[in-house]
Amino acid sequence: MIAALDLEGVLAPEIWPHLGDHFGVAELRLTTRDIGEFEELMRRRVEALNRAGLTLAAIRSVAHEVRPYLGAQEFLDRIRRHCQVMIISDTFHEFAEPIMERLGGYNLFANQFETDSSGRIVGWKLRIRGQKARVLQGMRSAGFKVIGMGDSLNDLTLLQSADYPILFRPVPALREHLPQAPVVQGLDEALNRFMEIFRSNGSSL
Ligand SMILES: [Mg+2]
Missing domain, CATH: 3.90.1470.10 (thrh gene product, domain 2)
Incomplete structure (x- = not known):
């Protein structure tokens, strides 16, 4: 998983x-x-x-002043006993690496900025854009089941490609695209949902 x-x-x-x-x-x-x-x-x-x-x-x-939500590190720590954790985001590596450290050092798949010699941003490399579905399909064809969780329309292909999509405080448009997917309003509720999925897949808790 x-x-x-x-x-x-x-x-x-x-x-x-x-x-x-x-x-x-x-x-x-x-x-x-x-x-x-x-x-x-x-x-x-x-x-x-x-x-x-x-x-x-x-x-x-x-x-780099942005800190993870309270409880996010503990949430990941709890689920990592039952599955592998990947963070797939439209954020930028230059912004988010310290958050990843604070969350416990997970792998981040994100985008990168392009700068000129004066440090001005002139563009961006979208490593992730359009690739979320492909990344997930790769995992699934390697035999993994995938739980996907996101909040916005940019997570739509990730959620559509997952075996178990979970909408986290979703924008209304995302909910309209995936009316069957469960909605959670916080990380406690998300943890319960993850545990149900692990249990239904025979993970010993
Ligand atoms: Mg988001």
Whole structure:
């Protein structure tokens, strides 16, 4: 069994709104919960950063202030006894590695920024975009069952490809796409749901 989990909005707060608040740039507060088209969202974010003269180094140190949700590390610690844990996210490695350390050092599959010689962000490498379904299909064809959990439309293909999709405090549009999938409102409830799945698959608890 493998758990393929979203990061922001599930295990940690959204990072971009924190940047928006810190630097007073309203456009940076937008997230995948607001704009489903990720390329468009990224274009707007990068334009706003460059307009404000913010380099990757400047925003990275502020992004590193974001801490996991209370209980997220314990949630992962409990489920890792029954499955492997992978975090598959549209976040950026440059932002999220300290969160991953605090969560217990799990593997993160995320995107990367491209910068010029002055440290200005000029683009991004989408390692994950469009690949979530493929990553999950790979796991399934290797014989693993997959539990997927996410909160926004950018998790749709991940959830559609999972054996057990779980919607974590989902945006309404995500719920409309997956009306049969169970909804949880917090990590305690998610843990109960995971334990039911492990039990139904014969994991000794
Ligand atoms: Mg999310």
